[in-house]
Amino acid sequence: MAAVLEIEGLAKTYRSRRRGTRRALDGFDMRVEAGQVHGFLGPNGSGKTTTLRTLLGLIRPNGGRMAILGQEVPAALPTVVGQVGAIVESPQFFPHFSAQDTLSLLAGAGGVPQQRVAEVLELVGLRERAKDRVKTYSLGMKQRLAVASALLKEPKLLILDEPANGLDPGGIREMRTLMSDLAASGMTVVISSHILAEVQLICDSVTIISLGRRVAFGPVAQVLAQHSGGGLRVRLEAVTDLPAAADLLLRSGARVTPQDDHLLVYEVDKPATVTRTLAAANLFVSELAPVTVDLESVFLQLTATAPVPGQHRQVDQSAVVDGTSSSSSDSISGGWGV
């Protein structure tokens, strides 16, 4: 399949008098295929915004290459920019303008035909409120107006930094439906997000970034399968048989983690081996299922940002280049926040 977005070995080091020299991107790779909704995930300060801003020509990288729709950027940005819609920072709208006025103004400035305004209002579900002032809109409606502004040019690639940030569950659901509709219409959508359950629901594929490097990528199901450890959850007809079963499985070479009412069994060649081994000792299995993981646990595992009780997080994953300390190891010590 053709890649709509390709990044290889992207490097970016920021130099500032106050914070010194910090490496935000350290040979980062990313690939997004056409027609996908792609989740771009990483803890605070891991380099997501830097990546997206670099891609859009707003930041100059120190190394690596990038291509959008098969064209090398930033060199070809003037050619491809018309096919990319992006919201990388929360856009500010005039509160006294309506959505209709706002989009008309933007369409005029961008050389987009005015009839497109009605189309995008319909697409994002703002048609009925199009003539009301933006200041009367909910946060979700403002987000949808932002998406509408990015859709004016009929982009092939839509890049959204944290589109669901601050939305309530209803707003998140509306945004989810909108993303699926856009992908169904053939658009490729890249979403950076902290709402992992949401990403798991709407994204076809993901890239996880940590410390400025890619730590996982691929279809969501594949990333989950790769990190499930191939474990099996084993229940027996009689809970009292669990210790004997654990002992048998251990002796057959499996790794076993006993739980209250079941066993987690790893490193077995196939599930049938468990059933057979236990049945031979008159121990009968009532449930045998693969251990499933969710995107949140994979994320916490890969980015080492799981919460530590009693500690507040100050996560900033960029590494100090010339010093001996790294803010990542100093400060990754708590739950991930938005």
Ligand SMILES: Nc1ncnc2c1ncn2[C@@H]1O[C@H](COP(=O)(O)OP(=O)(O)OP(=O)(O)O)[C@@H](O)[C@H]1O
């Ligand atoms: N203009 C800048 N000057 C100096 N350092 C910067 C600048 N912009 C970003 N950084 C640093 O680069 C690192 C990566 O930041 P970036 O904003 O790309 O992360 P992020 O993954 O988008 O984080 P978040 O989820 O918190 O938005 C951070 O350490 C950040 O402080």
